[in-house]
Amino acid sequence: MADYVTSLIDITGAPARLADFQATHLANGTFDFNTVHPMPPELEIESSSAVETGYAALYGDWREEVGRWMFKEPAKEFGFPFPLESREQVIRCLESFDCADMYLVPARAYHENVQNYGHGDWYGWCTEHWGTKWNASDVRLLVADEHISLSFVSAGSYPKPILKTLSLSYPELMFHVRYYDEHFRWARDFVLTKGKETQKQKRPPRDVAAEVEAFRGAQQTG
Numbered sequence: 001m002a003d004y005v006t007s008l009i010d011i012t013g014a015p016a017r018l019a020d021f022q023a024t025h026l027a028n029g030t031f032d033f034n035t036v037h038p039m040p041p042e043l044e045i046e047s048s049s050a051v052e053t054g055y056a057a058l059y060g061d062w063r064e065e066v067g068r069w070m071f072k073e074p075a076k077e078f079g080f081p082f083p084l085e086s087r088e089q090v091i092r093c094l095e096s097f098d099c100a101d102m103y104l105v106p107a108r109a110y111h112e113n114v115q116n117y118g119h120g121d122w123y124g125w126c127t128e129h130w131g132t133k134w135n136a137s138d139v140r141l142l143v144a145d146e147h148i149s150l151s152f153v154s155a156g157s158y159p160k161p162i163l164k165t166l167s168l169s170y171p172e173l174m175f176h177v178r179y180y181d182e183h184f185r186w187a188r189d190f191v192l193t194k195g196k197e198t199q200k201q202k203r204p205p206r207d208v209a210a211e212v213e214a215f216r217g218a219q220q221t222g
Contacts, residue, residue: 004182005132005158008212011148013173018148021170026143031136031152036162037129042113045106045121054107055120057094062087070097131159140219151216158188168195180209 011018025035033039045051056065065071066083074093075082084090094103110120119125126133136152136159158179167175171194180187187208191199 003156005154005156005179006151006182006209006212006216007154007158007177007179008149008151008215009163009178010176011150011173012146012176013170015145017170017172018143018146021166021173022143022148025166026141026148026150029139029141031139031141031150033126033130033135033159033162036165039122039125039129040113040117042109043117043119043122043125045109045113047121047123050103051106051110051121054094054103054105055110057087057090058104058107059111062090065090129161131161132157140216142215142219149215151212151219163192164195167192178208178212180205180212184209 011021025031027035053065053068056062066085066089071084071090071093072082074080074096075084075089077096078089078092080089080093084093094100097103114120117125119128123133132154134155136154138153140149140151142149158177163175163177167173175192176190177192178187178189184205187203187205189201189203189208190197
């Protein structure tokens with residue numbers, strides 16, 4: 001998987017539809033995936049080992065936690081065997097810490113998010129709904145009456161669900177997509193219309209990258 005992927009999307013069509021696209025998705029000269037698939041704010045939970053420990057203790061495989069060194073002292077105080085022998089003992093030891101909320105509060109929120117959204121935190125949700133773990137960054141934009149050029153950087157992969165949804169939402173518009181990974185291992189060049197990929201071209205990654213970066217450089221200096 002690439003570390004970063006740089007995309008260039010040339011969008012053509014009727015001026016009225018392009019204006020609607022710009023107003024909805026390119027406000028203030030940027031591009032926010034939330035305008036396409038809004039992420040529920042409840043998913044803004046930090047991914048950390050503390051949350052994983054709390055979740056395992058409350059809902060997951062508590063056996064993975066029984067031998068943690070931090071439980072040795074509270075186990076002794078409570079008269080529990082060490083390693084611990086039950087979920088109840090793991091939870092009791094966690095609750096005894098001054099920092100118990102660091103483990104248990106986000107773990108409970110994580111569990112509720114799984115029930116409501118299918119994912120406990122932002123990472124899994126973004127990967128499914130955006131196709132990449134973070135929002136678009138380093139956005140470059142050129143707007144004309146019958147043409148919009150949009151370039152951005154995404155983490156790890158091209159945001160396929162985002163562009164497919166946009167194409168389905170604006171069936172009158174044509175999206176010419178080019179993107180490449182930062183190590184020039186692969187690239188793609190195709191047209192997206194009504195959610196379908198057409199006019200696919202097999203091209204060397206460095207050739208695609210040169211076109212993408214020529215646009216980005218012009219917008220940076222222009």
